[in-house]
Amino acid sequence: MxxxxxxxxxxxxxxxxxxxxxxxxxxxxxxxxxxxxxxxxxxxxxxxxxxxxxxxxxxxxxxxxxxxxxxxxxxxxxxxxxxxxxxxxxxxxxxxxxxxxxxxxxxxxxxxxxxxxxxxxxxxxxxxxxxxxxxxxxxxxxxxxxxxxxxxxxxxxxxxxxxxxxxxxxxxxxxxxxxxxxxxxxxxxxxxxxxxxxxxxxxxxxxxxxxxxxxxxxxxxxxxxxxxxxxxxxxxxxDASHDEPLRFPVQLVARHNGHEANDFRGYMGRIEAGKVSVGDKLVVQPSGQIGTVKDIVVLEGSLPSAVVGQSVTILLNEHLDISRGDMLAQVDRPATQISNVEADVCWLSEEPLDFKRKYLLKHTTKQVAAKVTAIDTLLDINTQETRAATSLQLNDIARVKITVQQPLAADNYNDVRSTGAFILIDQVSHQTVAAGMIRLS
Known part of the structure; x- marks a missing residue:
């Protein structure tokens, strides 16, 4: 033991x-x-x-x-x-x-x-x-x-x-x-x-x-x-995410203060997996645009490279249309883009799941409209056996299917926790109703 x-x-x-x-x-x-x-x-x-x-x-x-x-x-x-x-x-x-x-x-x-x-x-x-x-x-x-x-x-x-x-x-x-x-x-x-x-x-x-x-x-x-x-x-x-491909969800697009001639456009965020270096080619998800890292900026100045856990600003050589919620990923090992999500969820709300209700799905820095379309199985905590279910109550754990309005750049939760996790938010009350772990087949 x-x-x-x-x-x-x-x-x-x-x-x-x-x-x-x-x-x-x-x-x-x-x-x-x-x-x-x-x-x-x-x-x-x-x-x-x-x-x-x-x-x-x-x-x-x-x-x-x-x-x-x-x-x-x-x-x-x-x-x-x-x-x-x-x-x-x-x-x-x-x-x-x-x-x-x-x-x-x-x-x-x-x-x-x-x-x-x-x-x-x-x-x-x-x-x-x-x-x-x-x-x-x-x-x-x-x-x-x-x-x-x-x-x-x-x-x-x-x-x-x-x-x-x-x-x-x-x-x-x-x-x-x-x-x-x-x-x-x-x-x-x-x-x-x-x-x-x-x-x-x-x-x-x-x-x-x-x-x-x-x-x-x-x-x-x-x-x-x-x-x-x-x-x-x-x-x-x-932290196994050191060995994973780069995952950089964009939190904010930073521009210069308007009084300078140079056009500064940086993408701010936290590296959730892998590493990035100047000269790397990155893919923007979900658009598929390709860019080359020009500089990596932190408060103290520029870095030749940065690793998981660091909050940085990435500058690209190319002028690309990138906004909050986009993902910068390793060009040869991008995240999987999904519109139909299969996931294990812990239901956290005293209000039961309502298939007619619309929810917001928060994944990294992206928030999209979502709808739970099916409950595959409900887990029995005592026996660890699964069974069919028509609804979810407080503290239930189940495998569900969710459809999202815009595609997510996601990973299997077992591979990269930060890009495989999400929460569901009630659109009306703005309460968090579920925490989920994405399972990619």
Missing amino acids: NAALNSPHALQDITKERGLLRFITAGSVDDGKSTLIGRLLFDSKGIFADQLDAMSRAKHKRTVGDTIDLSLLTDGLEAEREQGITIDVAYRYFATPKRKFIIADTPGHEQYTRNMVTGASTADAVIILIDVSKVKFNDDGSVDLLIQTKRHSTIAHLLQIEHVIVAVNKMDLIGYDQSKYDRIVAAYQQFAQQLGLRDVTPIPLSALAGDNVVEKGDKLNWYNGPTLINLLESLSVY
């Missing part, structure tokens, strides 16, 4: 990959996600003195005596502190001598699954928390996992999150019983295999007591693996 340390990317030189790790916590309500993050920050000395003082005086503290309620570090909304649940995504930054981290504490309640999807969309790793006190241990030796554990694991798989850490939490409530831990791990391993998750690492811990989070402690002496912080520091993060 310790596949995280044996993945192919881990064999590479990871010294240059360890700069920043983005990870999220996920699981069911009251599994201890906020407390775990608070414990990570507290034990790694990532909390300021004034924060500790504010938490000790908090009116909604749920601990006894002088014990600090660590969940208050991330549950900042008044409603969250009153109800003792996480509602919105809370981002926290901390660092150790080996690595920098950005944590997203996501809600466990089914009602706020949309916020979990938001936090997971940019994550390199996910910590799936399992509360041992809620797990049902059957007489036949099997274990029933909670529906939200399965839902969040399914979303992590759909979003192609590279590393999955299964944190079996609140081990102190079962006396650090190894046999029960092993049964939970076996049940999750079976579900993960059914789901298609490959890089899964289990770890026992107690976020409240601090066992095996930053320090191991003597109550888990039967566990021979790393602590959670050691595991997070060791994960290899390799």
